[in-house]
Amino acid sequence: MGREMTKGLLQTEDIEVVGAVDQVAVGEDIGTLSGLKPAGVAIKDDLAEVIKEARPQVMVDFTVAAAAWANARLAVEEGVSPVIGTTGLGPEQLDELHKMCEGRQIGAVVAPNFSIGAILMMHFARQAARYFPRAEIIELHHEQKLDAPSGTAMKTAELMAGEMETVPPLPKGEEKIAGARGGIYRGLAVHSLRLPGAVAHQEVIFGGQGQLLTIRHDTIGREAFLPGLLLAIRRVIHLKGVVYGLENLMEL
């Protein structure tokens, strides 16, 4: 994601990429690494140093949850607005980040998914949750994905559970193989598939009397995440506190 989004940002006129951090590709030019002309920005391995030297307005993070948390705290302490695509930050961390941002009078965006189609899929699932007694979530990702379930699946369950007066108990039945019925989050079963050939996909299947409704989104290329990331970057500099979910920056 870091490489793909850097490439997109370098090709966006109103955005200047002033620094980049990675643990491995240190010293490499971000333009060359993205298959573009040299950008004159070399990758460093120290975020604090990059922030002090380049004084960015915004820091974009696609790493792992522990690193994203440390990076976000550092950025906010320096008055830099984080835009976090990394999944796995918990509610306590979001609360703490919100307080830190309010203290510094700056904004942050934490978005488990930047693709507009996925945001709409979650929005429609949230709407449908009002009308169907039961639903389950199936997410499918590439094999390199480190976390399960996906941040998108968890966010979808949170949105749906918020619409259901009571999430009905799962039907009883013996699980002959542990995990066969998925993991339960906010009362909803979530099933995670990891397969070669997959990018990022999710289905929410609703069941009611004599009918099924399936709401599905397929990300077939990572460029799908760029428009949403640009929206978050452009908006975060005008915010105060944390916005959790790109849907809160869109008129839905």
Ligand SMILES: NC(=O)C1=CN([C@@H]2O[C@H](COP(=O)(O)OP(=O)(O)OC[C@H]3O[C@@H](n4cnc5c(N)ncnc54)[C@H](OP(=O)(O)O)[C@@H]3O)[C@@H](O)[C@H]2O)C=CC1
């Ligand atoms: N919000 C959204 O729309 C999307 C979110 N994601 C999320 O983004 C995250 C990253 O996904 P993806 O790019 O596929 O994962 P990758 O594993 O391909 O990339 C993560 C990168 O972060 C690097 N990294 C880890 N710790 C640090 C650190 N402390 N400082 C700098 N770099 C670090 C890793 O380096 P190394 O390999 O050396 O450990 C690796 O290069 C995941 O949480 C994923 O769920 C992904 C797609 C879209």
Ligand SMILES: O=C(O)C1=N[C@H](C(=O)O)C[C@H](O)C1
């Ligand atoms: O790791 C990924 O690839 C993705 N991660 C995010 C998530 O966990 O929901 C967003 C998207 O699904 C791609």
